[in-house]
Amino acid sequence: MESSELKRSKDSVNSCESARRSSFPDEVLERVLSLLKSHRDRSSVSLVCKDWYNAERWSRTHVFIGNCYSVSPEIVARRFPRIRSVTLKGKPRFSDFNLVPENWGADIHAWLVVFAAEYPFLEELRLKRMAISDESLEFLAVSFPNFKALSLLSCDGFSTNGLAAIATHCKNLTELDIQENGIDDIGGSWLSCFPESFTTLEVLNFANLTSDINFDALEKLVGRCKSMRVLKLNRSVSLEQLQRLLVNAPQLAELGTGLFSQELTIREYEELESALSNCKNMHTLSGLWDATGIYLPALYLACTHLTFLNLSYAALQSVELAKLLAHCPQLKRLWVLDTVEDKGLEAVGLNCPLLEELRVFPADPFDDEIVHGVTEAGFVAVSFGCPRLHYVLYFCRQMTNAAVATIVQNCPDFTHFRLCIMNPGQPDYLTNEPMDEAFGAVVRTCTKLQRLSVSGLLTDLTFEYIGRYAKNLETLSVAFAGRSDWGMQCVLGGCPKLRKLEIRDCPFGNAALLSGLEKYESMRSLWMSACNVTMNGCRLLAREMPWLNVEVMKEDGSDDSQADKVYVYRSIAGPRRDAPPSVLTL
C-alpha cells in the first residue's frame, strides 16, 4: 500500500514542480507519510526532496537511534519536533562480555534533559546498553506526565530505587520491561509503590531481579490491571503463587514463571495445571527456573498455541524436552540449554516443523574437562525437521564442515547464523581442517543472510567467501580467526550492506583497518580489540575521515603504541565530550 501511494505522490510532485504548493498540500503528504512505520523507509523518504524531508520530519513520532553518539539530542530535537517514542542504543555490543570499561559512557541523562524541554509529551523510552542512574529514572518519572512505556535491556547504573520512582509517579504507565540489566537489586519494595488506583499496566517484566517482592501487592496489582497481557515474574515467585496470579489473569499472552520447582500436593498441582491451561491466549512462555520433569507436565495443556518457548534457564534433559515438545506443535521460537543434548534436538526436529528460531545456550561454558552439551549432530537433526529455520544461535564444542553444509542445504533461508564453537580456533574435529568451508557454504547458500557470527579455526579464505558472497550481510562478528590483513580487507571490500563489524583477537592490523576508509561512513560502527592495530593507524584513520569518531581504549600495562581496543563510528555530533580517561578520542 505505502509504496504505491508514495509512487503516485512522487510522480505528482515531480510533474508539477511549479504548482506544487497549490496542488499538493503539505498536510496531505504528512498524512500519507505518517502511515510509514519503518525508520528505514522514512530515511529513504526524507531524501527525496526538501518538501518530503519536511513532511517526514513533522510526521515522525518514533525515532530510532542505533548509536547514541552518532547524533546529539539537540540535533534530534531540532529535526523531529513531534517525537513521542524514542529507542536508543549505547555501548558497543562487546560490553555485554565485559570488554568495555565500566564508565565508558552512553549515559541517558543528557538526552532526558533535552527531551524534557522539547518532548514533554514523550510516551515511550526503550534503551539498550545505556547507563541510567536512579536520579535519571526519577527525573524521567516526574518530567513526562504522559509517560507510558519504559524498556531497559542490558543497561546498568540503576537500582530498584529507580524502579520505585517510576512506579510511584508514572500514572499512565502501560509497560515496565526490565531485562538482563546490571541492576542493583536492593529489595522488592518497589513493586508496592504502584498506587492502589493504578490500573493501566499491560506489560510487566521483572524477571531480571532476584529479591523477593511483596506478593500481596503483586497479586492486587495483577488483579486490577485487566489489560495486562505480558507478565514475567522473577525467581522469588513460587508455583503456588503463580497459580494464584493466573487465576486472576487468564488473558495473559506472555507468561514468565518464577521458580518452577516446589513441593506441591496433588491438589495444588492440579490447580496449577488448570490455571495454566485456562490461559487460552498464551503464545510465549519463559522463566521456568529449575524446572524438573515432575512439574513440566502441568504445562502441557497450556502449550497448544505456544509460539515462543524460552527454556534457557531450565536445565532439562533430552527426555523431558521431548515430552514437552510433543505438546508444542505451533512452536516458532525455541531457546534451550545444551543439557538437552543432541537427543533433545532430535526431538525438536521431530516435533516442531514450524520452527523458525533456535537458540542453544551452554549450561557449563567454562568446563572443558567433561564433555557434554550438543554437537553437530543435534544441529543437523533440527535442520532436517525444521526447513523454515532462519535464526540460529548455537553454542557447541565440536563442529564439522560437512555438517554445516548439510544444515544450510536443508535450511537455505537463514537470516541470522551465529555459530559459537566454544574452544577458540578449533578445527573440524573429523578432518582436522579449518572451518572455512562451513562458512563458505553458509554465505553461498543463504542469500538472505543478514547476521553472521563465525568461530572455530578460520583462515583468510572464510573472509574471502564472506566478502564475495554475503551480499545482504549487515552484522559480522569475528573472534580468534583469520591469518592476515587480507581477511579483513576482503570483508571491507565486499559486503555492500555491512553496518556493524566487530572483531576480537584476530591478526588484522593497520593495513586492514585503513582499507575500509570509505566504508566506515556507510556503517554504524567498527570494533576491533586485541588485534594488531596501532595508535598511529588509528590516528591516520581519524585524520582522513573527519566524520568518524575514532576511540581507543587502552589497557593497563600495554605498550603505548598498541591500540588495544578500537571503536570507530560515524557521527554528526563530533567527538564526544563525556569519554572517561581510559578512552582516547583521536
Place this chain on the structure above:
Amino acid sequence: MEGGLVLLGGGNGDASSRVSTDESAVLPKVEVVSEACSSYPAESELELGLGLSLGWGGGATGKSKGANSSWGECGRILTAKDFPSVVSQRTNNGGPSGTKRAAESVSHESGSPTGASQVVGWPPIRAYRMNSLVNQAKAQRGDEGDSGIVEKDKPKDALKKKLNCNGKQTTVNEKGHLGFVKVNIDGIPIGRKVDLNAHSSYESMAHALEDMFLRSANSVEKEPLTMASKLLDGSSEFVLTYEDKEGDWMLVGDVPWRMFVSSVRRLRIMRPSEANGLGMKCTSKTYSENQ
C-alpha cells in the same frame, strides 16, 4: 609506520609483505623499537633482535600484554590469542611458517591446558546469563549438601540427581552419554576429544589417538589395525596414561577394557620421563589378555 622494520626470515607469508608495502607508502616511519614486542616467535633463539609488528603471515597471535620495548623479548603473557595458531600448526603443515612461530612459543612457555575458560569475555555469553547459571549451580550444590570437595563432577551429579528425583535411574555416566573424553598430549595446550564408545579395544583407541596426534593431518596411509599400536607397546616415544574416577593417574592397559571405559575421566599422552611412578609398562601381551 613500521615499514622500516626488518621482517622475520622465513616467517611471513605474502600477507606480511603486502602489509609492509602498504604501510611504508601510507605512514611515516616510526621508531621501530616499540613495535618489536608484538610477536615473539619461538624460533627466537635464532632470530633474537628482529620483530614484526603488523599483519604477519599467519597465526592469530594478537598483541601481547605486558610486552615491553626490548628487542626479541620472549617473556610475554600468553593469552588465548595463541591457541588458534597452535591448532593451525597441527593442521596446516604446509602453511605459512608464520603460524609456527606463535605455536612453538606457546608450547615452550605454556604448561597448562587452556580453552574457553581462560579468555576474557569468551564464550560470548551475556554477564546476566552467566550470573544466572552460576546462581543455579550454587543452588544445586547447596541443596545437595555438598561437602565442599572441589570436583568438577560434583555439581553435575547433583544436578542430574535432582533432575531425576522422580525415582528413575538414569544411566548417564559421568562422561555423558556421548562417551567422549578429553585427550591432551604433552607440549600442546589444546586437547582433543575421543569417543570411547566408538572403540571396543585398547588397540582401536590407541590407533585413533595416534592418528589424531602423531601423524600428519594429510597422511592417507593408515596402518592396519592388526599391527600393534606403538603407543601401547612402548615403542613410541610417548606413553598413554589416564585419570580415573578417583583422580589417580594410571597407565592405560592395566585393566580390562570395559572397566577402563567406565572409570576413565580423561587421557594424557605423556613423555616417558614424566611417566615415572606409574608402574611397570605393560607388554602388548597383557593388552590382548585384557580384551
